[in-house]
Amino acid sequence: MNSTVRKNTVTDKKAIVLYLHVHQPFRIRHYTVFDTGVDHVYFDAPFEAGPSNERNLKKIAEKSYLPTNARLLKMLHEHPQFKLSLSITGTILEQLEAWSPEALESFRELVQTGRVEIVAETYHHSLAFFYSREEFEAQVRMHAEKIKKVFGVKPTAFRNTEFSYNNDLAYWADQAGYKAILAEGWDPILGWRSPNYVYRPAYTKNIRLLMKNYRLSDDIAFRFGDRNTPVWPLTAEKFARWLGDDQNATNFDLFMDYETFGEHQWGESGIFDFLEHLPREWLTNRHHTFMTVTEAAGSFDSKDEIDVPTTITWADTERDLSAWLGNSMQTNAIEALYGLRDDVLQTKDLTLIEDWRKLTTSDHFYYMCTKYFNDGDIHAYFSPYDTPYDAYMNFMNAYHDIKFRLADKGVVV
Amino acid sequence: MLGWELPPYNSGGLGVACLQLCKALSKRSSIDIEFIVPYRERHDNIDFMRVSSATPQGVAHIMRSGTVYSSYKYVREDGTEEWLNIYDQQALYEQAVVSMIKSRQFDIVHAHDWLTFRAAMRVKEKRGVPVILHVHSVEADRAGVIGGGNAMVREIEGLSMLLADRVIAVSQHTKNCIIREYGIPPDKIEVVHNSIEPSDAVTSTGENVYHYLDTMKAHGYRVVVNVGRLTIMKGLPSLLRAAKEVVYRAPKTLFLIVGSGEQYYELIELAADLGIGANVLFTEFQRGKRWRDAFAIGDLFVMPSVSEPFGLTALEAVGYGNTPALVTKQSGVSEVLRNCLKVDNWDIDELANQITAVVQHDPLRDNLIANARREYEKLSWHDASEKIERLYGQHLAGAAA
Numbered sequence: 001m002n003s004t005v006r007k008n009t010v011t012d013k014k015a016i017v018l019y020l021h022v023h024q025p026f027r028i029r030h031y032t033v034f035d036t037g038v039d040h041v042y043f044d045a046p047f048e049a050g051p052s053n054e055r056n057l058k059k060i061a062e063k064s065y066l067p068t069n070a071r072l073l074k075m076l077h078e079h080p081q082f083k084l085s086l087s088i089t090g091t092i093l094e095q096l097e098a099w100s101p102e103a104l105e106s107f108r109e110l111v112q113t114g115r116v117e118i119v120a121e122t123y124h125h126s127l128a129f130f131y132s133r134e135e136f137e138a139q140v141r142m143h144a145e146k147i148k149k150v151f152g153v154k155p156t157a158f159r160n161t162e163f164s165y166n167n168d169l170a171y172w173a174d175q176a177g178y179k180a181i182l183a184e185g186w187d188p189i190l191g192w193r194s195p196n197y198v199y200r201p202a203y204t205k206n207i208r209l210l211m212k213n214y215r216l217s218d219d220i221a222f223r224f225g226d227r228n229t230p231v232w233p234l235t236a237e238k239f240a241r242w243l244g245d246d247q248n249a250t251n252f253d254l255f256m257d258y259e260t261f262g263e264h265q266w267g268e269s270g271i272f273d274f275l276e277h278l279p280r281e282w283l284t285n286r287h288h289t290f291m292t293v294t295e296a297a298g299s300f301d302s303k304d305e306i307d308v309p310t311t312i313t314w315a316d317t318e319r320d321l322s323a324w325l326g327n328s329m330q331t332n333a334i335e336a337l338y339g340l341r342d343d344v345l346q347t348k349d350l351t352l353i354e355d356w357r358k359l360t361t362s363d364h365f366y367y368m369c370t371k372y373f374n375d376g377d378i379h380a381y382f383s384p385y386d387t388p389y390d391a392y393m394n395f396m397n398a399y400h401d402i403k404f405r406l407a408d409k410g411v412v413v
Numbered sequence: 414m415l416g417w418e419l420p421p422y423n424s425g426g427l428g429v430a431c432l433q434l435c436k437a438l439s440k441r442s443s444i445d446i447e448f449i450v451p452y453r454e455r456h457d458n459i460d461f462m463r464v465s466s467a468t469p470q471g472v473a474h475i476m477r478s479g480t481v482y483s484s485y486k487y488v489r490e491d492g493t494e495e496w497l498n499i500y501d502q503q504a505l506y507e508q509a510v511v512s513m514i515k516s517r518q519f520d521i522v523h524a525h526d527w528l529t530f531r532a533a534m535r536v537k538e539k540r541g542v543p544v545i546l547h548v549h550s551v552e553a554d555r556a557g558v559i560g561g562g563n564a565m566v567r568e569i570e571g572l573s574m575l576l577a578d579r580v581i582a583v584s585q586h587t588k589n590c591i592i593r594e595y596g597i598p599p600d601k602i603e604v605v606h607n608s609i610e611p612s613d614a615v616t617s618t619g620e621n622v623y624h625y626l627d628t629m630k631a632h633g634y635r636v637v638v639n640v641g642r643l644t645i646m647k648g649l650p651s652l653l654r655a656a657k658e659v660v661y662r663a664p665k666t667l668f669l670i671v672g673s674g675e676q677y678y679e680l681i682e683l684a685a686d687l688g689i690g691a692n693v694l695f696t697e698f699q700r701g702k703r704w705r706d707a708f709a710i711g712d713l714f715v716m717p718s719v720s721e722p723f724g725l726t727a728l729e730a731v732g733y734g735n736t737p738a739l740v741t742k743q744s745g746v747s748e749v750l751r752n753c754l755k756v757d758n759w760d761i762d763e764l765a766n767q768i769t770a771v772v773q774h775d776p777l778r779d780n781l782i783a784n785a786r787r788e789y790e791k792l793s794w795h796d797a798s799e800k801i802e803r804l805y806g807q808h809l810a811g812a813a814a
Contacts, residue, residue: 392770396773
C-alpha cells in the first residue's frame with residue numbers, strides 16, 4: 001500500500017489521474033533452425049542488430065526515461081499536489097538493472113517521494129490470463145515480489161497486459177484484494193456514459209474501475225507532434241482549460257505508454273515542456289488536483305456499473321486482441337507455447353522456466369501481426385523484424401529448442 | 414516497338430512481359446503500337462496491336478530452334494537451310510528493320526533488350542526519333558558475374574544505353590546493374606516494374622498432373638518447387654545445398670525442379686552427391702497445365718536466383734498456383750511483393766532455415782499465401798503503362814521543341 005493514499009471519502013475536487021506504462025520485451029534474436037538444439041540463448045542479438053535488447057534499452061533510456069524522470073522529479077518537488085502512477089514490467093526492470101542502473105535509480109527516486117504509485121501486472125507482460133490462470137497468478141506474484149524488492153512498495157491497483165479486460169479479470173482482481181483496476185474507456189462499453197468518473201465492474205464487491213479517456217490521452221500520446229491535427233499546437237494551458245471546462249467530470253484518466261515522452265513524441269516536439277507545464281496550469285484552480293489510481297478509486301463515488309462480457313484492449317480501432325491473436329501464426333505459436341507449461345515447470349530448471357516465461361511476453365505475438373504489414377502501412381508495424389514471418393520463424397525455432405531441452409531432460413513432449 | 418519474342422513463341426519471361434505491357438499500353442488512346450519480331454509466325458492471340466515480322470531478303474521462313482541464347486535455323490524459300498548465330502541474327506534483324514521503316518510513320522522507338530538495340534540505334538540514326546530502351550536484363554546479370562559476360566553484347570548494351578534518349582529498367586535491381594556495369598547516368602534510367610494481370614491468369618484446375626507428389630502430400634510430405642531455366646544466374650546449386658539441411662531436419666520434404674538448361678545434369682548429380690537424390694525430382698521445361706500444376710503442387714515456391722532482373726515466376730506461383738514464394742533479395746520482384754520470404758543469394762543457411770520453417774509450420778505457409786494473394790489481386794500493368802505513356806509524352810514534347 002502506497003503510504004500517502006488518503007482514504008478520504010467524497011471530495012469536491014477534480015483530479016488528473018496520470019498513469020504511464022513502462023515496458024520493454026526481451027526480443028528474440030535471429031534464431032534459426034541451426035541454433036535449435038544447439039544454442040539455447042534466444043535474447044542476445046548482436047548490439048548493432050535490430051532486435052538487440054541492450055541497444056534498444058540504452059537508446060530509450062537516453063531519449064525517454066532519463067529526461068522524463070528528471071522532469072517528473074522536478075515537478076514532484078515543485079508541486080506538492082502533483083502525483084502519478086506507473087506500471088513497470090519485470091522484463092524492463094531486468095534490462096534496467098543490466099544496462100541502465102542510472103535510469104532505474106531515477107525511477108526509485110520518483111517512488112521515494114511517496115507520490116508515485118506502482119500498479120500491478122504480470123511480470124512478463126503476457127497474455128497468460130487467457131491461456132493459464134495458474135501461470136497468470138504466478139507472474140502477478142513474481143511482479144509483486146520484484147516491485148517490493150526494487151521499490152519497497154506493494155501495489156494496490158491492477159492493470160492487465162495491453163489493457164486487456166473483461167468481467168472475469170475484474171472479478172479476479174476484486175477477489176485478489178485490489179482496490180482499483182484499469183481499462184480502456186471504449187465507447188461501445190460506456191455508451192452514453194463519460195469515462196471521467198469512477199465505476200464499479202459488474203459482479204464485483206469492492207474494486208473500482210478507472211477508464212482511460214482515450215481522446216484526451218491520445219491528444220498527448222499520438223497527436224501531440226502532428227501538425228495536421230486541429231489541436232496542434234497543444235499547450236499545457238490549452239489542455240488544462242479543456243479539462244477545467246468540463247463541469248461534470250471528477251477524474252480525467254490520462255493513461256499512456258511512458259515512452260510517449262521522448263520516444264513516440266520526440267523531445268523536439270516540445271512534449272517535455274508540455275509535461276512540465278501541465279501541473280502549473282492545472283493547479284491554478286484550487287479545486288483541481290492530481291491523484292494516483294488507487295487514490296482516485298477511493299476518493300469518488302462510483303457512478304455506475306460497467307459490464308464487459310467480451311475482452312477489450314487499448315489497441316487499434318478494434319480495441320480487441322487481434323493485434324496479438326488475429327492470425328493463425330499467432331494463435332498457433334501461443335497455443336504451442338502454453339502447451340509446454342506443465343512440462344517446463346516440472347523440470348524445476350529455473351533457467352529453462354525463465355526462458356519459457358520470457359517467450360510469453362505479448363510483444364512476440366504482436367511482431368507476428370500481419371494486419372498492419374499487409375495494409376502497406378509500414379509505420380504502423382512497430383517491430384525489430386523485417387516481416388511478421390521473420391518474427392514467427394524466430395519464435396518457433398526458439399519454441400522447438402525449449403522442446404529439445406525438455407527432451408534432453410527426459411520429458412518427451 | 415522492337416522485340417525479340419511474343420508468346421506463345423517465347424523462351425521465358427521477356428515475351429510475356431512485352432505482350433502484357435503492350436496490351437496495357439494499347440488501351441491508352443494516344444498510343445498505337447507496331448511490334449516487330451524477328452520471325453514470321455501468326456499471332457492470332459493478339460488483336461490490340463500490329464505484329465510485324467522483320468523478314469529479311471531471301472529468308473522466307475524462320476524456324477526458331479531454341480532460345481534467344483542459341484543459334485537459329487533459317488529455311489530459305491528454295492528449301493535450303495542456313496544456321497546463323499545470335500549475332501548474325503541480330504544484324505539481320507537490324508537490316509530488316511531499317512528497310513521496313515522506310516515506308517512507315519512513327520513517333521517513337523521502344524526496344525526490348527540488347528538483341529534489338531542495334532536496330533533501335535540505326536532507326537535513330539536514320540530518322541532522329543526518340544529511342545527508349547527497355548532493359549529486362551543485362552549481360553553481367555545473365556552471366557552471373559559482375560563485370561562479366563560476352564564482350565560484344567556488353568558493347569552493344571553499353572553504347573546503346575549511352576546513346577538512347579531514355580532507358581527503362583524492370584526493377585531497381587536492374588537499374589543498379591546498369592549503373593554499375595555501364596556508368597549510365599542514374600537520372601536517365603526510369604524504373605518501371607514488371608507486373609502481372611490477375612484477370613488474365615489461368616489458374617490450375619482439375620487433378621494435378623504431379624500425381625506422385627499429390628499422393629505424398631496426403632501422407633504428410635511437403636513440396637518445395639522451383640520453375641525456371643537451369644542456368645547459372647538462377648542459383649539452383651544453393652537451393653540443393655539448402656535442401657540437404659532441410660531434409661536432414663524435415664525428412665518428409667520433396668523438391669520439384671521444373672526446367673531445362675545447361676546445369677540440368679550437373680544439378681541431378683549434385684543432388685545425388687548431397688545424398689538427397691530421393692527427395693529431389695527433376696522434370697524438363699513444361700508448358701500449359703504441367704507448368705501451372707508445378708506451381709500448384711508446391712507448399713512453397715523458391716526462386717534462389719543469384720541475380721534476377723525481375724522474376725515474374727514468383728508472382729505466377731502466387732497467382733497461378735496459390736503458392737507462397739521465397740525469393741532472393743537480389744531480385745526485382747522482391748521490390749514489389751511484400752508478403753513473401755526474402756533471403757540474400759549467398760545465405761544458404763538462411764535459405765534452409767526459412768524453407769524448414771515453411772514445411773514444418775502450415776500456419777506460416779497459409780498466412781504468407783493469404784496475404785500475398787491480396788497483394789497479387791491489386792497488381793496490374795496499369796501503373797506501368799501510365800508511367801511509360803508519361804515518358805513518351807516527355808520525349809515527344811522535347812522532340813517538338
